[in-house]
Each structure stands twice: as structure tokens, then as C-alpha cells.
Amino acid sequence: MGRTAWLVALILLPQMARAQEQAKPQQPLQELFFTDVVYPQSKHELQLTLGSFVDRTREDKSALAPFSIEFGLTDRLQVEAEWDGYSRFRTVPLTHPRTSRLSIGAKYSWMNIGQSPVHAALGMDVEFPRAGVFEEGEGETDTEFEPFLALAADLGRGVTIFASGALSIEARQAEDILRGKERPDDRGTISGGVLLRRGRVTLAGEYTSRSDQAPWRLNGSPLVTPSLIVHPGGEWELGLGLPVGVRTGSHKPGLAMHLIKEF
Numbered sequence: 001m002g003r004t005a006w007l008v009a010l011i012l013l014p015q016m017a018r019a020q021e022q023a024k025p026q027q028p029l030q031e032l033f034f035t036d037v038v039y040p041q042s043k044h045e046l047q048l049t050l051g052s053f054v055d056r057t058r059e060d061k062s063a064l065a066p067f068s069i070e071f072g073l074t075d076r077l078q079v080e081a082e083w084d085g086y087s088r089f090r091t092v093p094l095t096h097p098r099t100s101r102l103s104i105g106a107k108y109s110w111m112n113i114g115q116s117p118v119h120a121a122l123g124m125d126v127e128f129p130r131a132g133v134f135e136e137g138e139g140e141t142d143t144e145f146e147p148f149l150a151l152a153a154d155l156g157r158g159v160t161i162f163a164s165g166a167l168s169i170e171a172r173q174a175e176d177i178l179r180g181k182e183r184p185d186d187r188g189t190i191s192g193g194v195l196l197r198r199g200r201v202t203l204a205g206e207y208t209s210r211s212d213q214a215p216w217r218l219n220g221s222p223l224v225t226p227s228l229i230v231h232p233g234g235e236w237e238l239g240l241g242l243p244v245g246v247r248t249g250s251h252k253p254g255l256a257m258h259l260i261k262e263f
Helices: 002-023 171-178
Strands: 046-055 061-072 077-089 098-110 118-129 144-156 159-166 189-198 201-208 223-233 236-241 255-262
Antiparallel strands (some): 159 189, 201 223, 236 255
């Protein structure tokens, strides 16, 4: 009888484990294009992201090629670093890219707060700008601290709503701002939207008031970005989006893309 019980256990336990894994809620995506996400890297998990963003809202078009690395120190805390290559073009994007941004950061996430479908994350990026890349009045001129808050709520049937807010505080102003003596020059960024996951495909829609990820657009039109994200398996993710300016005269859609691999 004892041997029979052991045999049944050996047969059933792997099936029970697989069932538990399948019962876990599936993360709908790894990254959005212009909105900070709540989802952290798992402990000792490494994520590489290669992307591009082509802005076609004005005659002298601009393109960005970001590359980022994220690593999970715990299941809630991750660190990250990013390099962005920038080019301005008329016909062929991403020709002779120049370094436009170097940054490091960290993010701490709370998933399913109080066993609810609500998630949150707090993070901080430190950006080290590169002088001479952008025209006067564009980009940043000083090292900046960029705190952000990201929120998400799962509504069921694969639907999730999300939002994030961020500030950019120049290092030379940080002490006076913290003491309440001065207000930040940067008015901040607000993003939000909704996504729907169905199997290996996620559909998403983002609204972004402005974005430090496109520093030449800091005073440009807000963006609406519909996107399609494919999960082919093997910890890969491919995302394609069409950023569109919502103000008059800036409706020519751009192109956003990212390719993600986790290890």
C-alpha cells in the first residue's frame, strides 16, 4: 500500500505543479513604449531591451535607438541602466546615431496589494545628459533625478488599466526643491491607458502628455500610441507601435519598436 501511494504521488505531483503554474496570473507584457510599468524582474532575472522610435511629426525627423539592461535583485527590487542613440534625418532613420542619454535607476514593486488586483511601483532614474546632441531649447542641460510612480489594476478577462507619473529634477535644484524653496522647472509627465492580453498577443493603447524618452519633444504634442505586442515564447517579446501627435498639424504617425529577451 505504501509503495502504491508513493507511485501515485510521483505521478500526480508534477501535474499538480504544472496546474499551479498555469493558475498564476500571466503578466500581460514586459514594457510599454512611453509609460513606466509596475512589473518587476524576478530575482536574478536579466532583461535586455533593444528598441527604436521614429518621430515624423516635423520636417526634420528624429529617431532614437534605446538599449537597456534590467536585473532583479529580489522579486520586487530591480536595477537598470540605459543608453540612447539619437539621430536627425530626412530619408533614412538611425544614420550616424550619437549618444543622447545615459541613465541608471532602480524600481521597487508591490504586486497584488492586499491580495487585490491592484499593483504599484516606485522608482528613480538618474540621467546623465550629453551636451551638443540637441538644438538649443531641446533635451536636458544638467544631471537629473527622475522619480516616478506606476500603477496598474487588472479588471479581468485579460484587461488591465495602467498609469504613471514622473518628474525631472535638476541636480543643482534638488536641495532647494526638497526644502520647498523652489519648484521644478520641468512640469512632469503623465501617461496612462489600457491593455488587453489574449494568448500570445497583447493590444495596448497609451496616452502620454510628454516624454523624457523623446527629449526633443519636451514641448511638443502629447502622443497617443496604439501598439501590438507579441509573445512568441522562449522569454521573447516583440512590440510594434504607432505614436501619433494629437495636436493640430502633428498627426503624422511615427513608428516605435522594441525587442526584449529575458534570461
